[in-house]
Amino acid sequence: MKSLVDQNLLHAAVVGIRWERIFLYLDVCVSFSERADRSRPLDFYAVNGLYAAKTHFKTEKVSDSVWRLKINVTNCGTNRCLPAGTYSIFVCQGDEKLADCVADASLVPSMNDSSRNFLYGGMNKVYTITFFIQEGGETLPFRFRALTAARNGMEFPKNPSYFRSLHVFQNFKKNFLSSRVFLRRIYALFARKAHDLSKPTVLFMTEQSDVLKSNLKAVYDRMLARGMDKDYRILVSARAATAGPQSKMSWIELTKKMAQSDIIFLDDHAPVLDWLLLKENTKVVQLWHAGAGFKSSGYSRWGHEGCPSPVSCHRQYRYGIAGSKNIAPFFSEVWGINDELVLPTGMPRMDEYLDAEHRKETTEALYRKYPMCKGKKVILFAPTYRGRNQRTAYYPYELIDFERLYRECGEKYVVLFKMHPWVNNDIAISPKYADRFVDVKTYPDINDLFYITDLLITDYSSNIFEYSLMRKPMLFFAFDKIQYSFSRGFHRDYEEAAPGKVCYTFTELMDALAAEDFEFEKVEQYVEHHFDYIDSNASDRVIDWIVRDEMPEELRHEIEVQSADVARLQTLDFTPELIGEKVDSRVRMLEREGKKEETDPEAGDVSGSVE
Numbered sequence: 001m002k003s004l005v006d007q008n009l010l011h012a013a014v015v016g017i018r019w020e021r022i023f024l025y026l027d028v029c030v031s032f033s034e035r036a037d038r039s040r041p042l043d044f045y046a047v048n049g050l051y052a053a054k055t056h057f058k059t060e061k062v063s064d065s066v067w068r069l070k071i072n073v074t075n076c077g078t079n080r081c082l083p084a085g086t087y088s089i090f091v092c093q094g095d096e097k098l099a100d101c102v103a104d105a106s107l108v109p110s111m112n113d114s115s116r117n118f119l120y121g122g123m124n125k126v127y128t129i130t131f132f133i134q135e136g137g138e139t140l141p142f143r144f145r146a147l148t149a150a151r152n153g154m155e156f157p158k159n160p161s162y163f164r165s166l167h168v169f170q171n172f173k174k175n176f177l178s179s180r181v182f183l184r185r186i187y188a189l190f191a192r193k194a195h196d197l198s199k200p201t202v203l204f205m206t207e208q209s210d211v212l213k214s215n216l217k218a219v220y221d222r223m224l225a226r227g228m229d230k231d232y233r234i235l236v237s238a239r240a241a242t243a244g245p246q247s248k249m250s251w252i253e254l255t256k257k258m259a260q261s262d263i264i265f266l267d268d269h270a271p272v273l274d275w276l277l278l279k280e281n282t283k284v285v286q287l288w289h290a291g292a293g294f295k296s297s298g299y300s301r302w303g304h305e306g307c308p309s310p311v312s313c314h315r316q317y318r319y320g321i322a323g324s325k326n327i328a329p330f331f332s333e334v335w336g337i338n339d340e341l342v343l344p345t346g347m348p349r350m351d352e353y354l355d356a357e358h359r360k361e362t363t364e365a366l367y368r369k370y371p372m373c374k375g376k377k378v379i380l381f382a383p384t385y386r387g388r389n390q391r392t393a394y395y396p397y398e399l400i401d402f403e404r405l406y407r408e409c410g411e412k413y414v415v416l417f418k419m420h421p422w423v424n425n426d427i428a429i430s431p432k433y434a435d436r437f438v439d440v441k442t443y444p445d446i447n448d449l450f451y452i453t454d455l456l457i458t459d460y461s462s463n464i465f466e467y468s469l470m471r472k473p474m475l476f477f478a479f480d481k482i483q484y485s486f487s488r489g490f491h492r493d494y495e496e497a498a499p500g501k502v503c504y505t506f507t508e509l510m511d512a513l514a515a516e517d518f519e520f521e522k523v524e525q526y527v528e529h530h531f532d533y534i535d536s537n538a539s540d541r542v543i544d545w546i547v548r549d550e551m552p553e554e555l556r557h558e559i560e561v562q563s564a565d566v567a568r569l570q571t572l573d574f575t576p577e578l579i580g581e582k583v584d585s586r587v588r589m590l591e592r593e594g595k596k597e598e599t600d601p602e603a604g605d606v607s608g609s610v611e
Helices: 168-177 179-196 214-225 248-260 328-335 356-369 402-409 446-450 464-470 481-487 506-515 521-530 538-547 553-569 585-593
Strands: 010-020 023-032 043-047 053-056 058-061 066-072 085-093 096-100 116-120 125-133 142-150 201-206 233-238 263-266 283-286 317-321 377-381 413-417 437-439 455-458 474-477 501-503
Touching (some): 023 085, 043 066, 053 085, 179 248, 201 214, 201 248, 214 233, 214 263, 233 248, 283 538, 356 446, 402 437, 402 506, 464 474, 464 521, 474 506, 501 506
Parallel strands (some): 201 233, 201 263, 263 283, 283 317, 377 455, 413 437, 455 474
Antiparallel strands (some): 010 023, 023 066, 058 066, 085 142, 116 125, 125 142
């Protein structure tokens, strides 16, 4: 980068710091000299003490003089966390470096309050962003530091025995008895032989269930229906590995299939890929079942209990899918990947759901199974679970006033209670309400129930995604919005995004039902925002765009532009050229000592660690 800093063409001062989950926003006020070229766009880079640019900020001009800088600290553009280091922010035009951002004097007293700690790894490790002023000068150079650290003991460690200090047994155990090391070796062995396979190999893989379900099953079935097993080896690995231990042979068989695969389709988080790095030419594609709800998961809830580590399964995704380009950022935030890698194919599991013949046959079958629904309007009560996981999942039924609900139903409504499959305590329906209430928890597919539903009552569930296409009203019973937001987090404003009226007490819910106050106009707005395609061809788009590599040109171009920006970033050199540019030797020394992070910046436990 050519340095024009000493020419004072512009002055840039950070005037505001704000966080939104994992997104850092910096407001920078820029004042130009008379000699400056205002016509050329400004670029803002975070540059570490080794003078290497580690991210190119996304920018928005919010006024004539203020630029808003944005960075996702879990993904600095390379699908990795911003590496540990001490950063300056340089303002550039093209290949010319114009200014090193300073802090506005009014910001300095509160800078430290804007620092943020993100706990992970069982809440024993932390990734932290700290803001400060570089000392030793007359100005106020703005700096921030990214640091990763693990829990440090408060007592002296015990002195090991002589033989223990030799680490003979530990190294033997690590290299020969560790299951993970063994499987990595097995994977490498199978991968060396994979080039001899005559056909490209596609693996449909789930660690959540013993059978393929949802999007995974839809794409698998469609590939077979199209006769693609003639040109591709199509493999399946379905294990409930997240629920319990698996046999050694099962692990070896899975490792072999992954090593042979050119494309791996997943339906959810696969813990094995948290620690087993696949070969570079393997395309891992996430076909997550969720359409678009409210609750945060993955990296969108970083810093909360149960969040992923800096390196996880998500970092190996080549692509993910979503219902539209508008909602792609919700998914990229969860997975810690770039927006462009989330392809708006639509949800394959909805192909059958949107099929007119399937809807007709299913509706007739439902009326036979639940004859009380025939001739009535149907309310489907389908909230998500409370609790931390499947073992502790529950729903507080005591909040439901069954007597009031029964009265409001009158002769007009019946209510189907479809609780989340994880909820362990089944709803108890009194015999006196049995003519209007029925528990349908065991019914396998909630989407089928949407065909006969006239009003959905839910809370934070993603089931609104499919139901919205019925163009029918919804009510939201959000009695614990504050608590739920704190424990799970929302990745968008709840009231604004909910396609229906939000109620905070059961009385409010019943009043809205009685008045038919559903705020129904929100449904069409939701559909327009969340769906690029409303058809039965999502499985074909996944196959054509990813397996056959026939992606629409505009999507391919966006990915190429992002890749080129990252490649260019790695070539930029911000080393001072002129004597007028000050060098903070202390920061330079720290960066040299932390050089190891440059080889493994995403590790989190390696660079900057105090273990």
